[in-house]
Amino acid sequence: MPGCLLFLTAVAGGTAGAQNATTTKDVGEAALQSIPPRSWVVDAAKNELEALHHTDSYLRYRTHTVSEKGDVVRDVVESRDGTVARLIMRDGKPLTEEQDQGERQRLNDMMASPSTYLRHVRNSESDRKMADKLVPLMPDAMIYTYTPGQPQSGKNGGPPEVVLDYKPDPKFNPPNTEAGALTGLEGRVWIDAKSHTLVRMEGTISRGVNFGWGMLAHIYPGGKLVLDQTSVGENRWIFTYFSMKLSVRALMLKTVNVNTESTGSDFQKLGPMSYQDAIRMMLATPLPER
Template sequence: MRSRKRNFSGYLLFLVAAVGGVASAQNATTTKDVEEATLQSIPARSWIVDAAKNELEALHHTDSYLRYRTHTVSEKGDMVRDVVESKDGTVARLIMRDGKPLTEEQDQGERQRLNDMIASPSAYFRHVRNGESDRRLADKLVPLMPDAAIYTYTPGQPQSGKNGGAPEVVIDYKPNPKFNPPSTEAQALTGLEGRVWIDARSHCLVRMEGTISRGVNFGWGMLAHIYPGGKLMLDQTSVGENRWIFTYFSMKLSVRALILKTVNVHTESTANDFQKLGPMSYQDAIRMMLATPLPDR
């Protein structure tokens, strides 16, 4: 579960601010209702409604399971993990550190950690429940986006070049100055602006870019403050059967916590080698990973 966290709070801030917005409380026409219309003949936010719905489905990925590798470089180091989505939750095995396979001692420690999970289901599921807080937060914040952001079509519709030549709808977004955050967490929606690319056929997110255009306070700045100038980027790809997943994520932020210390956060993560799997228990997912030899390099 650790690799899926991968600074997920930062990912969530970006994901919700750039894509969010299930407009169930409003009677907006969706793009699916206007199949014969040109791509820009309906409100730009209608594309966001569809994309947001698809993003939430991808976040929960019911009845869809993958195995893949992530490569993350952050203040914690350079790490490659083998990741498996099980019906009980996601598990991950560290397989490389700083560009090299784990040493025998490091691998033994990782094996012990994973075997301890198999031996103690209660501890594993407690860990999974703790990790679910980010998903619950996403479920709460996404419906606020119709009020939190303003969406407009990007002039010239510049394509991302990352979607196999398939047409994309390109939309710019910025904070809505009239939005009044109903909670401390919702403050995260007030300072990000940028651009989003949506696949015109599936209505799924292909790419988003964002900039912290103005400082964001949490708890009037007493809990935390995100400084202007931060950059975030996310690329996604289709792995078939209406499942999309990230292939690249970058986050550069300067954050002050509890008025005490300013921390520069720089995380860059890629995902590749996607394989479709059938449903399995987390124990079987761990056993499968442990049966796989470490890479040579």
């Protein structure tokens, strides 16, 4: 998802480094807040990275994204080889016959050319690799505190949620350029106390962040990000809502306002299949009725 990386990498981290090494396994509800807040983040990070790679877990679902590029709905299928998607609606309407033909041609070309699909996978893998680098930094990049009395998100089906506020740790020294994004992010997280998985995260860019001393990019303060996740069973969690409102200046040029809202829905579990079979499945599905 374009632009989602900043928030994916802020969905907790899993280092086993300094600070308290206490875990939150088998903790009774009455004792939830007796556990150091960071420990919840460590547990949630491990689960977040597993969900990111979802080994031996495959889904089909729809995404609805509204951004500067338009209003689109896609049919998405996860395969053994990676994720494939088919555009099925634009601006609230099913594709025209001409638009659908172009989309079918794109997918058929990809099915006939594994090298074309490999390029597609490599492009999508860049975000995942970035998340793999940044997520583990979160326990030490942020200071976490309990926020008792805060309302539950109500998005995890009933188990209690641990609610934590977070803000940048001034002692954190970003190990790479990308990690600098973490120094300007603060907000609140909701963690399922039973599964130790992130349920909701809210973030605000509290101060401007420079990349490469501002020569590569600058994120202005005031940006907002929200992420909701849900369980689809068998320890698999996936996003149901993501929104991002940011102002970014790239390469010392013009400022771009990023305003994206995306939802995931209609989740179905699938068995493992090749990307070609995933495309065939999508192409065999009629478009939504006009």
